[in-house]
Amino acid sequence: MSPEEWTYLVVLLISIPIGFLFKKAGPGLKRWGAAAVGLGLTLFTCGPHTLHSLVTILGTWALIQAQPCSCHALALAWTFSYLLFFRALSLLGLPTPTPFTNAVQLLLTLKLVSLASEVQDLHLAQRKEMASGFSKGPTLGLLPDVPSLMETLSYSYCYVGIMTGPFFRYRTYLDWLEQPFPGAVPSLRPLLRRAWPAPLFGLLFLLSSHLFPLEAVREDAFYARPLPARLFYMIPVFFAFRMRFYVAWIAAECGCIAAGFGAYPVAAKARAGGGPTLQCPPPSSPEKAASLEYDYETIRNIDCYSTDFCVRVRDGMRYWNMTVQWWLAQYIYKNAPFRSYVLRSAWTMLLSAYWHGLHPGYYLSFLTIPLCLAAEGRLESALRGRLSPGGQKAWDWVHWFLKMRAYDYMCMGFVLLSMSDTLRYWASIYYCIHLLALVALGLGLALGGGSPSRRKTASQATSLAPEKLREE
Numbered sequence: 490m491s492p493e494e495w496t497y498l499v500v501l502l503i504s505i506p507i508g509f510l511f512k513k514a515g516p517g518l519k520r521w522g523a524a525a526v527g528l529g530l531t532l533f534t535c536g537p538h539t540l541h542s543l544v545t546i547l548g549t550w551a552l553i554q555a556q557p558c559s560c561h562a563l564a565l566a567w568t569f570s571y572l573l574f575f576r577a578l579s580l581l582g583l584p585t586p587t588p589f590t591n592a593v594q595l596l597l598t599l600k601l602v603s604l605a606s607e608v609q610d611l612h613l614a615q616r617k618e619m620a621s622g623f624s625k626g627p628t629l630g631l632l633p634d635v636p637s638l639m640e641t642l643s644y645s646y647c648y649v650g651i652m653t654g655p656f657f658r659y660r661t662y663l664d665w666l667e668q669p670f671p672g673a674v675p676s677l678r679p680l681l682r683r684a685w686p687a688p689l690f691g692l693l694f695l696l697s698s699h700l701f702p703l704e705a706v707r708e709d710a711f712y713a714r715p716l717p718a719r720l721f722y723m724i725p726v727f728f729a730f731r732m733r734f735y736v737a738w739i740a741a742e743c744g745c746i747a748a749g750f751g752a753y754p755v756a757a758k759a760r761a762g763g764g765p766t767l768q769c770p771p772p773s774s775p776e777k778a779a780s781l782e783y784d785y786e787t788i789r790n791i792d793c794y795s796t797d798f799c800v801r802v803r804d805g806m807r808y809w810n811m812t813v814q815w816w817l818a819q820y821i822y823k824n825a826p827f828r829s830y831v832l833r834s835a836w837t838m839l840l841s842a843y844w845h846g847l848h849p850g851y852y853l854s855f856l857t858i859p860l861c862l863a864a865e866g867r868l869e870s871a872l873r874g875r876l877s878p879g880g881q882k883a884w885d886w887v888h889w890f891l892k893m894r895a896y897d898y899m900c901m902g903f904v905l906l907s908m909s910d911t912l913r914y915w916a917s918i919y920y921c922i923h924l925l926a927l928v929a930l931g932l933g934l935a936l937g938g939g940s941p942s943r944r945k946t947a948s949q950a951t952s953l954a955p956e957k958l959r960e961e
Contacts, residue, residue, distance in 0.1 A: 501740035508747030527648035534589035564605030673778035694732035701725035727900040751788035762815025835859040854902035867933025898922040
């Protein structure tokens, strides 16, 4: 592990006891105490580069105040433009930010775009209310007021997920501040249930990264190895990559759980990133609060089992970095300038790559996903329904195996970063996933397979769920 990774781990681990301290605090102490801790961590790890986050916050707040009816698009343009400037600092002869500054800037971009969208929704709802002439009841997820500058700063610098996620909306943050009877919300047991696999994942990460170091792929001697050895090597590299993020995201979720952050009654049917999908009145007494069953789905960032054992590439995306996936679906995919599912996905992956950074490996990897989505969609639509039940089970197992190999392949671009290293490795295994995807796409088109957007209902009914894989 690098010194930066050890620092991330320490930040994640100290957020857990801090969470227990804040859990039962009042709204004021939660707001300003959590912001003070987050700002302290930012100053400690980023130093003077903290100025970048402050400039981004002030710019977004100014846009919200100036144009509340269209601030979502303006905030998206502003924060993404600032990301370009932020990443070009070394080219401009300015001090290069620390990796921690980059992490803070990434999460802050998501939060501020989401905040602007929530303010825009509030403004539009108020205009409709004025036009109709009557007041409606509280709307699910709607903000009560436009946040002030200090409230925006407290949300932006809240220590929860400040460098690693999970992403959360301002509405989720407000619900935590105003949580009725926080002492009745369970923390310790959900935390232990969530945390138990993390040490195992950590050991597996250390072992796999030691036995199969990524740096070996950059050496000339690696390409003298036989083709099966080169093909195999991407499997443990992606395995180490997954284990690393599993540990980080589980620890980040535990920090939220310790503070009761993102806890909602199960009846609210909360979604990762988005929060409750059903109105659920707050409990009126500690006894009623204690009788409710709660979950932490709002801040759930990873479903480790489903990530590894879901069948399709499309489903694998949903279980990985789940709160960010919700953000991409809500604010990028839905507003994409295309109608086609594959083109919308390509647009979303392009902006996701840009959000991650300017390294060519990100773009090579992310823009391979739409090809895989189109290939699996067309071929599955053309062939799977024609198979017997036994044949469909065999199909799903083969599909799962190829899905994992596709992610192994794409991961190499994500970790090697440079175009030369990525293309050198892919060329050494003959661009096998690209070629396989093109063949599958051509075969699916030849057999009359439908597009992914047209087969949603059928695929949901026929795809093999993780529970079925578990039974097998």
